Amino acid sequence: MVSGLINANPTVYEKKERRIRDHPSDPTDEYAVEPIDDLEIFDHIRDIKDPEHPYSLEELKVLTEESVELDDKRGHVRVTFTPTVEHCSMATVIGLCLRVKLMRSLPSRYKVDIRVAPGTHATEAAVNKQLNDKERVAAALENPNLVDMVDECLAPSYA
Amino acid sequence: MEPNKSLVQQIESFVDSSTTPAQQIASVNSIASLLKNDSITMEFLVKEMELYLTTTDPILRARGILLLAEVLGHLQQKPLDRATIHTLVGFFSERLADWRALRGALVGCLALVRRKINAGVIIRSDAKMLAQSFLENLQVQSLGLHDRKLSFELLDGLLDRYPETISALGDHVVYGVCEAIEGEKDPQCLMHVFHVVEGLAQIFPDPSGPVANFAEDFFDIIGRYFPIHYTHSEDVDISRDDLSRALMMAFSASPFFEPFAIPLLLEKLSSNLPLAKIDSLKYLSCCTVKYGPERTAKHAEAIWSSLKATLCNFPRDDISSSASDLSNGMDFEENEITEEALGLLQKVASQQNTSFLNLVLEDKDIISLVKSFTAAGSSVSVSPKSKQELCFVGRLFSVLAKASTSSCNMVFDSLFLRLLENLGVAASTSSKDVLVIESNSPCQKLNSGVLYLCIEILGACRELAVASTELPSSFNFIDDAWCQTLVGCSSSLMKALISDLVPISNEMYREIDISSLKVKGLQILATFPGDTAPVSKSLFENIVTTLISIVTNNFNVTALWKASVNALAEIGTFLNDSSYSEKSLSYMSTAVERMIVLISLDDSTMPYSLLLEALSKISASGYTYLSRIAQELQEVMSAKFTKLYVDGDVKIREELVQLLDCYSKNLWSDLLQGTESVPLRLAIDIWDQSEAAMGSNFCVEGELLDATKMALKLAVAVLSEENQLRIVAKAFEVISSNLSFSPNFVPSKLEKLQTSEDTDGFTSKDEWLISLFASVIIALRPKTQIYNIKAVFESLLMAFLKGHMTSAQALGSIFNKMPLKNENMHDSSYFYLDDALTLVLERSLGSCSDHFLSSSSEMYGSDELCPSVAVCAPPQVHCISGLAWIGKGLLMRGHEKLKDITMVFLRCLVEIEALAENRGWSDREEMCPSLAKSAADAFHVLMGDSEDCLNKTFHATARPLYKQRFFSTVMPILLSDVKKTHSPTVRSMLYRAIGHVICNTPLAAVLSEIKKLLPVLLDVISVLSEDILSKDMIYNLLLVLSGLLMYKGGQDIAVENARIIVNCLTGLVSYPHKMLVRETAIQCLVAVSGLPHTRIYPMRLQVLSALSKVLDDPKRNVRQEAVRCRQAWSSIA
16 A cells, blocks of 8 residues: 555645626526526535545646536536546545535436546546446445545535 | 631631632631621731741641631721731731742732722832832742732732832842743733733833833843734633733833834734734834834834835735726725724824835835826726726825825825826916816826826825814814815816716726716815815816716716715715805705706606605705705695696606605605604695595506505604694595595494495595595504594594405504593593494494304493394404404503404304304305405414504504513414314414414514424424415424524424424425525524434435435525535434
C-alpha cells in the first residue's frame, strides 16, 4: 500500500459565482413546473469533498458547470470529471461519490453515466467501466470502509 | 454568654477544613451578621480568633486569616472606627509576607481597600504601607491563578482610590507593576492588568516621571498582547472585544508610548489578518486622538502610506459585485476595514495641519489616478477596476473635505477647481444670470469620473456646512474660502449639471449613470444650508424647476424619473427640517403647486399612477406640503365624483380608485401627526357627493366602493369624538332619507320582515349608502356616543339581515365599543347591550332562535315570537357569517354573552343535520353543508385579525389575552363534540372549526396544551388535506406542528407520537396544492430525524420511500429540501 497522498499539493481554484437562471418561474403560481436542469444537478455534486483534501470538487476543478449534461426527456444524465493528476487512484472513489450522491438526489427515472474526461487519466477505460458497472458499484457499497469514505466526502459542509 | 458560644462554634466550623463549603459560607454569614447587629465588636472577634490568627500551624492560620478577611468583605458598608481599620491594615499588610496564608491576606487587603467612603476608609499613610508591603513581598507571577487575580484587583483598587499615595512611591511602583504583570496570560487577570497600566499611566503624566522613563520596557510588556487573539471560552464571561478595548485604553493611556505603539500598530496594519487590520485601525484612531497632534505628526507619513495601502487593496471578488451600475453601485464595497480606515483618515486629517493634507494631495499615486480620470474623457465604458479606483479616490476626498474647514479649503484649491475646469465650468462667473443658456456653446459630454469626484466633494462640503450650522456658536461657514469659491462657481456648475440632463433616447442606457449623478449633484446644491449663499434663491428655483420638468415630462426614463422624484422629496424634507423660509416658499410655489396643477388636469400626458406616486413622495417630506397636496387632492376628488355622476366615464372611475387608494395607503399615516381638517373634509366630501348623487341613477360599486370605504374608514378613525359625531349625524341624515328600506323599528312588523328576508328591495344604491354608513360606524372611537343609536342600530341590522357583511362588521364594532350601562342616554335608556344582542339573535336566527338558544340561556321568552315549532325555518348562511362579526366584537371585549353566539355556531355544526331531518326542511342537502361550513368558518372570523374592522386602527376594545381565553374555553367543547359525533361530515366540519381556532391562537398557548391536542391536530390536517381551499389553513397548522418539533418541552410529546407525526408528514410531502406545505413538511421531517434513534428507526424506510417520490417534485426548492432530508434520514442507519 502506498502511504502518503497521491497529489500532495493540488491547485485550488476559486469558486465561481453561482449562475443565475435565465427564466425564473413565477413564484405565485403554485402549479408551475420548474424542470430539473443541469445547474441543479451540478448544485448537488459541487460541494462533494475531495477524498484527500478539505476542498470541494468544484474548488479543485474536478467538476465545472460544463461537466453535467442532461437530456431530461430521455432521462439521461452524464457527468464528466477531471482527476487532478493522471495517475490518480482516487478517481474511482470520486466517481463512486458522484454516483452515490446522484443516486440519493435524483429521481429514479434518470440513468446516470459517470466518466473520466477523455485523456485525463492513465487507466481511463478501466475506470469508466468500473464506475458504470452496476454490480461492481453495488459490491463496492457492500464494503464498509468504502462506504465510510464516501459518506465522509458527502457529509454536508455548510461552508 | 450566648453569642460567644455560637461564635466559637462558627469560627471552628469555618476553620475546620473537613466541613463543606456551604457550611463555611454559612458561618461567615452568621459572624458577619453578628458584627452588623453590633452583637459583637471587631475587637472581640479578633480576640476570640487570636489563636487561629497567630498559630504556627500554617493551615489553621491560613483558614483563620481567611475567615477574618471574608467577614471583613461583608462589612463594606458597616462603619468601623479609625483605630480598628488602622490595626487591620497593619495586620493584613504584614501578612502579605506570609506566603502560606497569602489568600486570606489578599482578600482582607482587598476588602479594606474597597470599603465604602462613608463607612470609614484606609488613610493615606496606611495605603502607602500596604502598597509598599505589596511591592516588597509579593512575587505575583509565581502565584496561582486566583491569587494573581486578587493581587491585580488589589493593585487596581489602590490605583483607583489612592493615586497620590501611589505616585509618591515613584519608580518603585512602576518597577513593581512591570514585574507583576509580565507574562500574564489569563483573560480575567489581563483585564485588570490593562486597567492597572492605564491607571498607572494616568498618575505619572510628567515627561520626566517614571512612566516616561520606563515607557519602552513598559510598552514592551503590553505591546506583546496586540493584536489580541483569544477564542471565547464558555466559563469566562469576557469577550475578545472587552479585552481588546481594555488593551486599547492601555495603549492610548500615555503619550510616552507613542514612539513604540504607532510603529507596532502600523506594522500589524500591513499584516494579512483582517482582524489585526481592524484592531490596528481602531487603536490608531484612539491613539492619535489621545497622543495629540504633535506626537502624531511624526508618523504622519507612515500613517498615510499604510492607509493608502489598506484602502487601495481591493479584494478581488469585489470586482464582480461592484460592477453594477455607476449611480447606485458607486458606494464603495462597504466593509469594516474601509470604514475604520476612513474614520482614521478623517481623525488624522482634522487633527493635523496642512502638511498631512499636502502629503495626501501630492501623493504621486493619487495624482496619477486623478490624472487618469481626467484624461479618460467622456468615455462611458469604465472597467470595474477603474471604477473601484474612482470610488476610492471619491471617498478619500470626501472624507478629507469633511474633516475640517481648512482641509476642505485645501481640497477645493488643489483639486475641485481643476475638476471643474475639466467639466468646462468656469470657476468664477461674474454674471449671475443663469437662466440664459448659451445656445452656441456646444454641449460637450461630461466626464463621468470627474463628475463623480466633483459630486462626492460637493456632498462632503454640504455635510461640513450642515454640521457647522448645528454648532451653537455664531460661526458661519459662508466666510470660509471654499464657500466663497463655491459661490463663484455654483451657477455655472448648475448649468453644467442641467444641460443634457435628459438622455437622448438612443443613448439612454449608457447615459443613465451620468444623469443620475447629475440629479444627485443638483440635489446636493439645492439642499445647501443658508437662504442665499452659496446657492442663491434663483439657482434653487432653477434646480427645482428642472427636476419638476423631468418628473412631469420624462416619466418613461424610469431610473432618472425615480431619482428626480426622490431628489425632490429629499429637498422637501431638508427644507421642512430647517428654517429657510424663502426657499421653502419657492419650493412650495415651484414644485408643489406645479404638480398640483397637473392632477386637476384631465388629460395630462403623465400616467395618473406615476403622478400620484410623485405627489405622495413629495407630501411625505413635510406637513405643509402634505396639507396643501391633500387639500388639492380632495378638490380633484370632488370634481371627479361630480363628473362621474354625470357621464360615468370608465377612465375617471379608475383614476378615482387610484386617488382613493393613494389617500389610504400613502397619505393617511402622515395625516396622523397633523390636524384633523384634511380627513374631516374628506369624510364630509364623500357624504356630500353621495347625497348629491342620489338624484341621478348613478351608483358606486365594486372597486370604487371598496376604495371609498377604506378611505372613509381611515379618515373617520383619525378624527376626534366631536367630529366623528358630526360625520355620523350627516351620514344618518343622508341614509334615512334615501334608503329604500325603512330604518324605523316597529316590533309588530317583525314577522313580516322575516318573511321578506330576501334581497328584494336592496338596491345597489342601498348597498352603496349602507356600506359607507357602516364604514363610518366601524371607525368610531369608543367614547363617541351615537345619539339615535336605536335607529342606527336598526338600519344596520336590517341591512345585515339582507346579507350585507359590512353592516355586520359595523354591528360587531358597536357591540365591541358600546358602554355596558349607558347612563347618559335617557332617550333610549332601555337599549342595553344585552337587549340589543337579544334582538339581533332573534331576528337573525328567525323562527329557530328558540332551538338555538333554548338551553344556553333561559332569559328569552321565545314562545311569543315563535308560536309554532313546525314552521321553523332554517337560519340563513349569511346570518351565521354576520353573527361571527358580532361575536368577534363581544369576544374582544371579553363579554360573557359571547357564549350564546358560540353556542349557536356549535349547534349549527353538530345538530343541524338532525334538526333538518326533524323539521323536514326541503332543501337540506344543499343547505346543511353550507350552513355548517359557515359556522365552522365563523371561528376564523372570531379568532382571526381583520384589516377591515375591529382592530387597533379602528379603536377596538381588546381585552388582553382574549384569544388564549377563548381557546381554553372553546377547545374542550369542540374536542368533546368530536368524540361524541358519529357522522363523518359533522366531524369534518368540527375539525375545520378546530383548525381555525388552533391557527389563530398564539403558538405558545397551543404548545402548552399540545399533549391533548396533537392527535386531533394530526387528524385535522389529514381531513383538511382533501380540500383544495383549505391549503392556507393546512400550512398554518403545519407551522404549529413544526413549532412543536422545535420547542424544547415538546420533544417528549413528539417522541411519544413519532409514528403518527411521521404518517401525517409523509402524506403532506406530496400535497399538491401548496409548495410551502410540502417544503415545511420536509423540514419537519428533518427535525424528526433528530429524535432518539430507537423511536424513529422503524419509520426510516417509510420516510425514504416517500422522499424518493418528492425528488421529482415540480418545484426546485422542494427537491432541494428533499435531498437534504433524505441525507438526514439515510445517515441515521
